Amino acid sequence: MRVLVTGGGGYIGTSLVPMLVGAGHDVIVVDRFYFGKQWLQVPDGPGHLTVIRDDIRWFDGHILEGIEAVIDMAALSNDPSGELDPWKTFDINYLGRARVARLARQAKVPRYILTSSCSIYGFQEGILTEDSPTNPLTVYAKANLLAEQDVLPLASDGFSPMAVRFATLYGLSGRMRFDLAVNGMVLGGFKTGKIPVMKDGTQWRPFMHVRDAARALVHLLTAERAKVRGRIFNVGSDDQNYQIQPLAQLVSGAMQRAPALEWYGDPDSRSYRVSFARVKDELGFEPKERPDGAAREIEAALASGALLAGPQTRTVEWYRHLLSDGAGSVDVRLHGVIF
Ligand SMILES: NC(=O)c1ccc[n+]([C@@H]2O[C@H](COP(=O)([O-])OP(=O)(O)OC[C@H]3O[C@@H](n4cnc5c(N)ncnc54)[C@H](O)[C@@H]3O)[C@@H](O)[C@H]2O)c1
Numbered sequence: 001m002r003v004l005v006t007g008g009g010g011y012i013g014t015s016l017v018p019m020l021v022g023a024g025h026d027v028i029v030v031d032r033f034y035f036g037k038q039w040l041q042v043p044d045g046p047g048h049l050t051v052i053r054d055d056i057r058w059f060d061g062h063i064l065e066g067i068e069a070v071i072d073m074a075a076l077s078n079d080p081s082g083e084l085d086p087w088k089t090f091d092i093n094y095l096g097r098a099r100v101a102r103l104a105r106q107a108k109v110p111r112y113i114l115t116s117s118c119s120i121y122g123f124q125e126g127i128l129t130e131d132s133p134t135n136p137l138t139v140y141a142k143a144n145l146l147a148e149q150d151v152l153p154l155a156s157d158g159f160s161p162m163a164v165r166f167a168t169l170y171g172l173s174g175r176m177r178f179d180l181a182v183n184g185m186v187l188g189g190f191k192t193g194k195i196p197v198m199k200d201g202t203q204w205r206p207f208m209h210v211r212d213a214a215r216a217l218v219h220l221l222t223a224e225r226a227k228v229r230g231r232i233f234n235v236g237s238d239d240q241n242y243q244i245q246p247l248a249q250l251v252s253g254a255m256q257r258a259p260a261l262e263w264y265g266d267p268d269s270r271s272y273r274v275s276f277a278r279v280k281d282e283l284g285f286e287p288k289e290r291p292d293g294a295a296r297e298i299e300a301a302l303a304s305g306a307l308l309a310g311p312q313t314r315t316v317e318w319y320r321h322l323l324s325d326g327a328g329s330v331d332v333r334l335h336g337v338i339f
Contacts, residue, residue, distance in 0.1 A: 001091040001221060002026045002066055002108045004109075006056050006100060007073035009033045009040050012115070013173025016071070016214035021047040030054050030063065031074065034322060039175035056096040064107035069221050072097050073115045075143075078179060079270075080316040082140030084323060093143035098150040105159045112161040113220055114151050116144040118206055118234060120165065121272040129239075130165070131233045137270060148232065155230030162228040164220070167206035167236030167274065169213055170172050171294040177319055178313045181244065182207065185251045186298040187309055189259035195252055197261045203243030203271035207235040208325045209289035219285050237287040239302060241273040247291060253298050254292035 008017045008029030017040060020027045024046045031037075032055055042049050052063065056074045064070070074080055075093040082089040097114060104112045120142075121128045122135030134143040150161045155161055170182030178187045188196040216235045220228065235245050240248075279285045294335075301307035312318050 069111040101151040160225040160229040167208040171209040194262035212287035254295040
């Protein structure tokens with residue numbers, strides 16, 4: 001299949017794109033590469049990779065000709081980054097991705113997948129399904145919800161858009177993110193012997209390995225179109241809804257150093273538990289990996305020196321740096337540079 005992946009140079013993308021190429025898909029990545037292009041390492045074939053450095057807000061729609069599926073992931077990708085410049089967040093995460101979906105429909109691309117987030121559930125009691133009310137508490141979560149609301153009604157016989165609401169991810173990937181809870185815990189435990197735990201530790205959150213997120217996207221490319229058209233799927237695992245303190249204890253127990261826990265921050269206002277029954281029962285997808293295995297893998301990579309916690313691994317700090325850079329480099333226009 002010919003698949004266009006926006007944001008393919010990011011945390012999910014650098015796990016997903018090698019998997020797609022390895023499965024024989026021809027992949028076109030469109031990305032600004034805000035974190036650098038070097039993290040996207042793709043072995044030869046059997047599929048083919050084309051990389052275009054461009055912006056989802058203004059790339060030329062001709063790129064979509066002949067594409068059979070779009071996986072639209074380009075975004076300012078967490079809550080604190082979304083607050084840095086709310087207008088830019090709406091411009092990219094909402095308007096930019098809604099533009100990609102409309103262009104895809106015009107170009108007669110049959111499938112379109114929007115990567116949204118379970119964070120749109122905000123603070124709520126009980127187990128939340130795709131039909132539960134949403135409660136987006138941040139600009140990032142609001143932009144995801146607006147994108148879903150724009151994109152899904154574009155569904156037609158010839159165009160099957162869907163939204164996946166991912167759990168919070170963890171695990172090793174090419175473009176590493178230490179701003180994610182489990183990954184940050186492992187880094188803190190490795191560097192200082194203390195695992196940072198956000199207060200008050202009772203908040204619930206669903207989790208999933210980044211490789212499982214990538215596997216889910218590969219799986220969804222061949223889902224029966226009538227089953228996914230215009231629909232939302234929570235993607236994660238029922239048994240990986242964790243409260244933060246027990247999760248930190250699990251991570252600590254998995255690490256060689258068994259670090260102590262150290263509290264930080266104000267009590268987190270986001271707490272939600274999510275049901276992943278729909279994706280499992282209707283589409284047959286279930287995650288395979290677990291946080292303790294991921295913690296061991298990350299610790300081993302740090303210990304071997306193969307994984308460095310450079311400045312690009314902390315998303316909000318890196319975007320703050322780009323925004324304060326005289327070049328205003330989050331917005332400088334590019335014109336489809338092909339590598
Ligand atoms: N990682 C998670 O825990 C998680 C959870 C739920 C949802 N998601 C969603 O999955 C998607 C990917 O997340 P990620 O963790 O890989 O994020 P990431 O920040 O690692 O990657 C995002 C990529 O998008 C690119 N990008 C940003 N703005 C762009 C623009 N205007 N044009 C082109 N490229 C642009 C960046 O250069 C980067 O390579 C996002 O939509 C995110 O909201 C992620």
